[in-house]
Amino acid sequence: MSYTRPKFRHPELIKNKLGYTVDYYEGALSTLCAGCGHDSISAGIIQACYELSIEPHRLAKLSGIGCSSKSPAYVLSNSHGFNSVHGRMPSVATGANLANKDLIYLGVSGDGDTASIGMGQFVHVIRRNLNMLYIVMNNGCYGLTKGQDSATADQGSKNKTGNINLFEAIDLASLSLELGATFVAQSFSGDKTQLVPLIKAGLKHPGFAFINVISPCVTFNNNVGSTKSYDFVREHIAATSTIDFVPEMTEITAKYDEGTTKKVKMHDGSFISLNKLSQDWDPLDRLSAVTAIHNARAKNEILTGLLYVNPDCNDLHQMLRTCDKPLNTLLKSDLCPGASMLNEINADLR
Amino acid sequence: MSLIENKVNDFVVRFANVNGTGSASANFLFTKAIFRMGIPVTPKNIFPSNIQGLPTWYEVRISEKGYLGRREGIDFVVSVNPQSMLNDVQSVKAGGYFLYDSSKKLHDQYIRQDINYIGIPLMLMCNEAYTDPRQRQLFKNIVYVGALAALFEIEFDVLEELLGEQFKGKEKLIPANVKALKLGADYIYANFKYPLDIRVERRNLIGNSIMIDGNSACGLGAVYAGATVAAWYPITPSTSVVEAYNAYAEEFRVNKITGKKNFAIIQAEDELSAIGMVIGASWNGARSFTASSGPGLSLMNELLGLAYFAEIPTVLIDVQRTGPSTGMPTRTQQSDILEAAYASHGDTKHVLLFPSNPKECFDLTVDAFDLAEYLQTPVIMLTDLDLGMNDHISEPFEWDDKREYNRGKILDAAALDNIVKFGRYLDVDNDGIAYRTYPGTHPTKGSFFTRGTSRDEYATYSEDSGAYKRNVDRLIKKWNTAKDIVPAPQVYQDKNKSEYGILFFGTSQCSAEEAIDLLNQKKIIVDAIRIKSFPFNKTVQDFIDSHEKVFVIEQNRDAQMKSLLLIELVANHQKLISVLNYDGMPITAENIFNQITNQILSLKSSPLKEEANGKKNKQNSITN
Ligand SMILES: Cc1ncc(C[n+]2csc(CCOP(=O)(O)OP(=O)(O)O)c2C)c(N)n1
Ligand code: SF4
Ligand SMILES: [Mg+2]
Numbered sequence: 010m011s012y013t014r015p016k017f018r019h020p021e022l023i024k025n026k027l028g029y030t031v032d033y034y035e036g037a038l039s040t041l042c043a044g045c046g047h048d049s050i051s052a053g054i055i056q057a058c059y060e061l062s063i064e065p066h067r068l069a070k071l072s073g074i075g076c077s078s079k080s081p082a083y084v085l086s087n088s089h090g091f092n093s094v095h096g097r098m099p100s101v102a103t104g105a106n107l108a109n110k111d112l113i114y115l116g117v118s119g120d121g122d123t124a125s126i127g128m129g130q131f132v133h134v135i136r137r138n139l140n141m142l143y144i145v146m147n148n149g150c151y152g153l154t155k156g157q158d159s160a161t162a163d164q165g166s167k168n169k170t171g172n173i174n175l176f177e178a179i180d181l182a183s184l185s186l187e188l189g190a191t192f193v194a195q196s197f198s199g200d201k202t203q204l205v206p207l208i209k210a211g212l213k214h215p216g217f218a219f220i221n222v223i224s225p226c227v228t229f230n231n232n233v234g235s236t237k238s239y240d241f242v243r244e245h246i247a248a249t250s251t252i253d254f255v256p257e258m259t260e261i262t263a264k265y266d267e268g269t270t271k272k273v274k275m276h277d278g279s280f281i282s283l284n285k286l287s288q289d290w291d292p293l294d295r296l297s298a299v300t301a302i303h304n305a306r307a308k309n310e311i312l313t314g315l316l317y318v319n320p321d322c323n324d325l326h327q328m329l330r331t332c333d334k335p336l337n338t339l340l341k342s343d344l345c346p347g348a349s350m351l352n353e354i355n356a357d358l359r
Numbered sequence: 360m361s362l363i364e365n366k367v368n369d370f371v372v373r374f375a376n377v378n379g380t381g382s383a384s385a386n387f388l389f390t391k392a393i394f395r396m397g398i399p400v401t402p403k404n405i406f407p408s409n410i411q412g413l414p415t416w417y418e419v420r421i422s423e424k425g426y427l428g429r430r431e432g433i434d435f436v437v438s439v440n441p442q443s444m445l446n447d448v449q450s451v452k453a454g455g456y457f458l459y460d461s462s463k464k465l466h467d468q469y470i471r472q473d474i475n476y477i478g479i480p481l482m483l484m485c486n487e488a489y490t491d492p493r494q495r496q497l498f499k500n501i502v503y504v505g506a507l508a509a510l511f512e513i514e515f516d517v518l519e520e521l522l523g524e525q526f527k528g529k530e531k532l533i534p535a536n537v538k539a540l541k542l543g544a545d546y547i548y549a550n551f552k553y554p555l556d557i558r559v560e561r562r563n564l565i566g567n568s569i570m571i572d573g574n575s576a577c578g579l580g581a582v583y584a585g586a587t588v589a590a591w592y593p594i595t596p597s598t599s600v601v602e603a604y605n606a607y608a609e610e611f612r613v614n615k616i617t618g619k620k621n622f623a624i625i626q627a628e629d630e631l632s633a634i635g636m637v638i639g640a641s642w643n644g645a646r647s648f649t650a651s652s653g654p655g656l657s658l659m660n661e662l663l664g665l666a667y668f669a670e671i672p673t674v675l676i677d678v679q680r681t682g683p684s685t686g687m688p689t690r691t692q693q694s695d696i697l698e699a700a701y702a703s704h705g706d707t708k709h710v711l712l713f714p715s716n717p718k719e720c721f722d723l724t725v726d727a728f729d730l731a732e733y734l735q736t737p738v739i740m741l742t743d744l745d746l747g748m749n750d751h752i753s754e755p756f757e758w759d760d761k762r763e764y765n766r767g768k769i770l771d772a773a774a775l776d777n778i779v780k781f782g783r784y785l786d787v788d789n790d791g792i793a794y795r796t797y798p799g800t801h802p803t804k805g806s807f808f809t810r811g812t813s814r815d816e817y818a819t820y821s822e823d824s825g826a827y828k829r830n831v832d833r834l835i836k837k838w839n840t841a842k843d844i845v846p847a848p849q850v851y852q853d854k855n856k857s858e859y860g861i862l863f864f865g866t867s868q869c870s871a872e873e874a875i876d877l878l879n880q881k882k883i884i885v886d887a888i889r890i891k892s893f894p895f896n897k898t899v900q901d902f903i904d905s906h907e908k909v910f911v912i913e914q915n916r917d918a919q920m921k922s923l924l925l926i927e928l929v930a931n932h933q934k935l936i937s938v939l940n941y942d943g944m945p946i947t948a949e950n951i952f953n954q955i956t957n958q959i960l961s962l963k964s965s966p967l968k969e970e971a972n973g974k975k976n977k978q979n980s981i982t983n
Contacts, residue, residue, distance in 0.1 A: 089798035092810035100632040104639025336587040337644035344585040358569035
């Protein structure tokens with residue numbers, strides 16, 4: 010069974026800097042349930058890559074296993090993809106990134122894939138500040154295995170079978186802040202206006218960028234009592250700021266009220282422009298982000314937006330001091346010490 | 360009162376030390392000096408899974424005939440560990456020697472009438488000669504080496520030369536070491552009859568051989584093979600593979616001006632992650648590897664299956680140790696064979712390589728990368744603790760500068776432009792090996808979705824039974840292609856001379872070859888084959904077919920290689936007779952000899968003779 014998308018497109022679609030229209034960034038037709046939050050996030054990824062004028066083949070998309078992990082197939086069909094095994098995407102992405110530092114790495118995972126089976130790898134990929142965007146499509150359940158509670162399901166929340174979750178939820182955003190992630194954001198699959206600039210900023214971030222996106226599962230976890238349902242999220246969402254991603258060399262035309270606007274300069278000259286809604290929070294200050302999340306949680310709110318960013322971080326390659334050329338382009342002449350050196354080594358071993 | 364006949368260049372010395380007291384470098388000095396005198400010598404570390412304080416032994420076999428396997432029967436014990444002294448006294452052969460620290464009087468329980476005692480007051484001598492407590496401890500080791508030099512007639516010049524090399528750049532340390540050597544030697548000259556009947560004599564039997572451990576050879580091989588990404592998780596006895604890779608890469612792969620590195624090493628959070636990184640890097644076109652041991656291999660199973668099914672080159676060096684579970688982590692075994700051959704669920708099989716010596720560790724590591732990339736599949740190299748962590752005399756390493764890396768079937772942008780439709784899993788060449796592309800190659804052609812789920816020839820997800828079956832059948836075709844590519848076995852004879860064959864691999868080689876000589880001395884002639892790889896190529900089948908009985912020598916309890924032969928080849932299981940060793944110590948020639956002669960005796964008293972005379976298809980009652 011394979012799916013193809015109808016080829017017809019409106020003739021007047023706008024082209025990006027590379028001359029591509031948005032449909033150039035699409036992938037195979039989704040096989041997820043109609044209305045699944047994951048599909049909206051995929052649409053956000055497509056839009057962000059289009060707006061950033063990314064060459065699709067210079068981006069590699071990786072995932073684990075789950076409904077969410079299937080979704081890389083539904084975006085960017087000219088990108089290489091790697092649907093690995095359950096919970097192990099971070100290691101595969103680490104190896105891939107080490108081999109070629111010149112590509113953009115997009116990792117997609119689920120809450121089961123990340124917060125349970127893959128927790129170890131998630132924690133360690135953060136520590137290594139791997140240059141990638143890591144998106145968790147968080148629906149509070151295991152979609153693909155038919156709706157079991159996941160470790161991000163809120164304590165006391167009720168799943169479709171009426172089960173009440175007994176256990177404390179793992180909050181992936183605070184955890185990643187705690188672990189030293191250099192870009193942490195939270196969003197909602199239904200809020201494209203906020204999500205697209207976050208994805209763009211995350212793709213541009215020169216280290217590990219994490220976006221936890223609440224993404225309702227319409228089939229198994231969209232019921233009354235679920236804290237990951239469309240209705241609940243819409244009612245309890247609180248934003249830190251409105252966010253805009255301003256590409257390099259773009260004149261800033263929008264007017265912001267000085268006191269509430271924060272511009273974060275990225276290494277390539279682009280900006281993230283944040284129009285802060287809350288005064289006691291600063292996106293460059295990890296502690297205030299942690300506090301803001303805790304305060305929101307106390308009020309039963311889901312805090313969204315860019316929570317923290319450190320644009321001046323060193324990624325794994327910088328820490329390891331790897332050469333400027335991608336390792337996968339090095340030739341025998343760069344790598345092999347040769348026969349005469351081996352003879353010297355032999356001599357030392359006699 | 361020596362009971363041992365005059366033994367020049369043919370004896371075993373065992374050093375009984377305490378872990379972490381600096382004995383290792385002194386013991387190595389002893390071994391290296393004998394090597395420098397042109398005499399075949401083989402040391403084995405026997406050490407606990409502990410850092411400091413427990414007994415360790417270092418056993419050195421000296422063999423004029425060049426037998427480099429372990430030998431039972433200890434001629435000389437150097438005892439500097441009170442904790443193990445009782446056992447050490449018992450371990451000496453009748454007529455052998457026991458060197459001990461006589462600073463304190465030897466207790467009666469350590470006295471045997473049938474061995475010779477050489478008491479040297481090591482502690483008192485060192486307390487007198489040195490003031491620093493650490494030096495007092497360290498130089499005790501050098502003092503006994505000096506004493507051994509006098510007793511065995513090891514050339515003093517050679518020892519001094521070795522110290523000079525060891526302390527190159529730290530010449531200040533040389534005189535104190537030489538002084539310690541002399542202290543030991545002089546004590547012997549003054550108090551004992553020397554040299555002993557067991558002693559060494561300069562020979563020219565080493566040729567241009569080198570001495571190195573297998574793990575270092577693997578690490579060096581990975582540098583020569585062009586590996587750029589290493590991911591690993593520490594585990595004995597494999598750790599020194601990546602440490603060696605790191606050391607050689609730091610030497611040869613760092614830009615002298617910028618300090619930037621042409622390699623990346625990650626100590627992963629576990630073995631799942633290590634192998635995942637290798638898979639990711641290889642998928643993205645870098646040569647990448649990991650090294651581990653049994654417990655790590657167990658963890659890696661799921662991802663090895665992914666690499667097999669998604670067809671991603673993956674190089675894994677498994678330095679085997681004694682299982683199951685944590686087993687005896689610092690003892691040797693060849694017991695991961697079946698685990699490695701069929702690692703992961705579903706119909707999976709993996710290419711295996713079995714090096715026997717450091718030269719082969721180097722060569723087969725380089726081959727592993729070529730094979731993995733050419734076949735687009737995991738290649739698992741099965742070495743073991745004995746090979747990996749002990750120094751061995753080996754042929755020198757060789758490298759042909761004309762040798763190119765075989766990166767396998769890869770399409771670049773130009774090649775993609777020349778084809779109509781790229782099919783990642785399309786068997787274009789009819790050998791089961793399809794073409795792959797690296798991410799980032801071409802804007803519109805050659806991208807595909809790599810996955811562990813079933814797919815069709817164009818890498819499109821598919822649950823169609825036909826597509827699934829075509830794919831797994833192609834993988835078997837690829838497997839058959841591999842049979843002609845993997846390293847061929849070593850066959851010891853041009854033409855069969857016997858109805859008996861022996862089959863072995865890896866570190867059983869030295870002892871197996873010695874056992875062949877022992878059998879010959881008893882007028883038992885056997886043919887021999889040494890396997891270097893799996894899948895087995897046709898030569899292995901032919902060898903089994905052309906012998907009445909084949910003794911399969913291996914170092915595990917369950918006859919894993921025999922099982923693998925029976926699964927993968929056509930053979931009657933009664934034809935294959937196991938010769939096993941699984942106590943954690945390297946197999947000895949004597950052990951092999953005894954097991955084979957016992958088996959042959961019982962075969963002779965059974966109807967085998969008729970069968971051997973040509974009557975086929977008879978069952979007999981011999982099993983292993
Ligand atoms: C090792 C292993 N164990 C179990 C599974 C079965 N499994 C597939 S998807 C999944 C859970 C996915 O949940 P999540 O990551 O939240 O993704 P979602 O489907 O909710 O998007 C599980 C347990 C598996 N594929 N591999
Ligand atoms: S089961 Fe849930 S998560 Fe999976 S596709 Fe359907 S709606 Fe999405
Ligand atoms: Mg989920």
